[in-house]
Amino acid sequence: MTRPIRLTTDAAATYRNIDAVGRTAAADPHQLIALMYRECIAALRSAAFATEKRQFPVKSERIARATAILFALEGGLDFERGGDVSRTLATLYHGLRNQIVHASIGTDPAPFRAVADDLEEIAGAWSAARAA
Numbered sequence: 186m187t188r189p190i191r192l193t194t195d196a197a198a199t200y201r202n203i204d205a206v207g208r209t210a211a212a213d214p215h216q217l218i219a220l221m222y223r224e225c226i227a228a229l230r231s232a233a234f235a236t237e238k239r240q241f242p243v244k245s246e247r248i249a250r251a252t253a254i255l256f257a258l259e260g261g262l263d264f265e266r267g268g269d270v271s272r273t274l275a276t277l278y279h280g281l282r283n284q285i286v287h288a289s290i291g292t293d294p295a296p297f298r299a300v301a302d303d304l305e306e307i308a309g310a311w312s313a314a315r316a317a
Contacts, residue, residue, distance in 0.1 A: 215315050218258070222308035225254040229285070229301035233294035248289045251300075255282045277307070 232247035259278040262271040281300050288296035 215311075218261070219308065219311060219315075221254050221258055222304055222311065225251050225258075226301045226304050226308065228254065229297045229304070232285075233297035233301070236292060236294040236297065239292075245289075248285055248297075252282050252285055255285075 228247045228251040232244050232251065235241070235244035235247060255278045259275050262275055264271045264275075267274075281303065284296055284300050288300075
């Protein structure tokens with residue numbers, strides 16, 4: 186079931202919604218996971234930047250996006266077929282969410298960048314596994 190595109194008075198938000206639908210409509214599950222990693226990393230880097238610039242509404246929105254993506258990644262794990270790998274990823278995603286939530290109450294951008302760096306490593310491993 187495809188979610189309808191919500192039009193808003195914010196042109197940039199509308200464009201992002203349309204762009205996201207376009208990128209996901211034809212993607213296979215592996216591409217969707219790679220896209221989710223990229224989007225989460227971008228949200229975390231944006232949260233770090235917003236923290237530095239004291240743009241707290243932007244920081245809050247980007248944190249919400251990153252945590253939602255991590256929930257979606259965890260929710261998509263297949264524990265029957267994935268076994269230990271799925272359990273390890275679930276633990277990792279949970280830990281990363283906790284780091285983000287704890288960092289959200291502070292004014293230090295470093296934790297957001299650290300989680301983004303961790304996700305970049307995982308995304309690289311995911312891409313390498315897909316290519317093999």
